[in-house]
Amino acid sequence: MVGTxxxxxxLDRSEDLGKMILQSDVMEAYNNSQKALKEDKESQKLVKAFADIKDQYEDVQRFGRYHPDYSVIMKKVRTIKREMDMDDKVAAFKIAERNLQKLLDEISGNVAMSVGDMIKAPKDGAALSDGGCGCGSGSSGCGCKAS
Structure with missing residues (x-):
């Protein structure tokens, strides 16, 4: 009964923490920038163009430099990504997203450290504090450090 x-x-405290995060200035900035991005037609065109070229990029990645359109697709990807990243709404959203991720990482780190030094928590947006991406595969394609 005591454990329950x-x-x-x-669980009540964690719900309270979640509510505090949802009511924070960081979350408000994130929501506002996300809304502004979704409502801007020009920004949405750039995002869609990038998503479309990204599909072609993934197809090219399967064959690497041997794909007949490798050079063309790689150049298009860089150009379209640069255009998208230079858009004010996209840039504001990315900053807000990074700030929210930083807050969540900081909270996770504080909770983990309050439990013990050996507890792993996300750090700098990574799934594990040892610098790995968390996929667990350890394949040469990702740079993960599978344990």
């Missing part, structure tokens, strides 16, 4: 009541208390 303790768990209920922990």
């Amino acid at each position: 009541m303790e768990m209920v208390g922990i």
